[in-house]
Amino acid sequence: MKPVHIQISDLFFAILAVFLIETASYLINARTTMNSLLILGFSRLTETLFFIYLLFLRSSKSLVVPTLKRFRFAFGLCVLMVLAGSCLKLFFPEHLNPAVSVPFSADIPAPWVFLIVCLLAPLAEEIFFRGVIFGFFRRWGFAPALIISSLAFSTIHSPGADLPLIPLIGGVLCTSVYEFDDTLLSPFLVHATGNYLLFFILGAPV
Numbered sequence: 255m256k257p258v259h260i261q262i263s264d265l266f267f268a269i270l271a272v273f274l275i276e277t278a279s280y281l282i283n284a285r286t287t288m289n290s291l292l293i294l295g296f297s298r299l300t301e302t303l304f305f306i307y308l309l310f311l312r313s314s315k316s317l318v319v320p321t322l323k324r325f326r327f328a329f330g331l332c333v334l335m336v337l338a339g340s341c342l343k344l345f346f347p348e349h350l351n352p353a354v355s356v357p358f359s360a361d362i363p364a365p366w367v368f369l370i371v372c373l374l375a376p377l378a379e380e381i382f383f384r385g386v387i388f389g390f391f392r393r394w395g396f397a398p399a400l401i402i403s404s405l406a407f408s409t410i411h412s413p414g415a416d417l418p419l420i421p422l423i424g425g426v427l428c429t430s431v432y433e434f435d436d437t438l439l440s441p442f443l444v445h446a447t448g449n450y451l452l453f454f455i456l457g458a459p460v
Contacts, residue, residue: 260386327440403429408422
């Protein structure tokens with residue numbers, strides 16, 4: 255799927271939906287004993303379904319599954335990420351503790367954690383930050399859209415941080431592979447690989 259041309263109405267309704275869903279998730283998390291990771295999973299699933307309706311089902315925009323050749327940049331980047339993660343785990347294991355990355359997942363089976371952290375969350379976030387935010391600002395050039403979408407992505411992931419380096423780098427990489435490969439599946443693949451490495455292998459905070 256090539257970068258979708260996003261109208262201002264699409265941008266408005268997408269941001270409104272995220273605000274309402276995230277607010278509801280915050281209130282549920284604050285007022286109930288429901289596991290935070292499950293709340294995150296439900297919120298990301300709801301956002302994904304809304305984005306699919308907003309961007310594809312209610313419009314003439316088409317969701318095309320590209321050939322494997324279109325994933326060349328994403329596959330290459332994922333291979334490099336896995337190699338780098340493997341080297342860190344091999345040579346610096348004393349600095350890694352994957353268990354501390356998902357402190358709210360102790361009572362949830364690992365497959366469910368993987369489903370939420372590595373599939374649902376990256377899918378919703380890539381449609382929003384790359385598909386909607388980047389897609390809207392892309393009309394003014396790649397650089398402005400890259401900066402705005404990456405800053406938004408890093409800010410949401412690390413509120414209050416002076417320099418949220420890891421999500422900022424992740425945002426730049428995901429936006430770049432989206433631009434080069436012309437499909438949202440590419441940044442999703444990179445995002446999912448990054449989350450898997452960070453949460454399950456390296457234990458780096460995100």
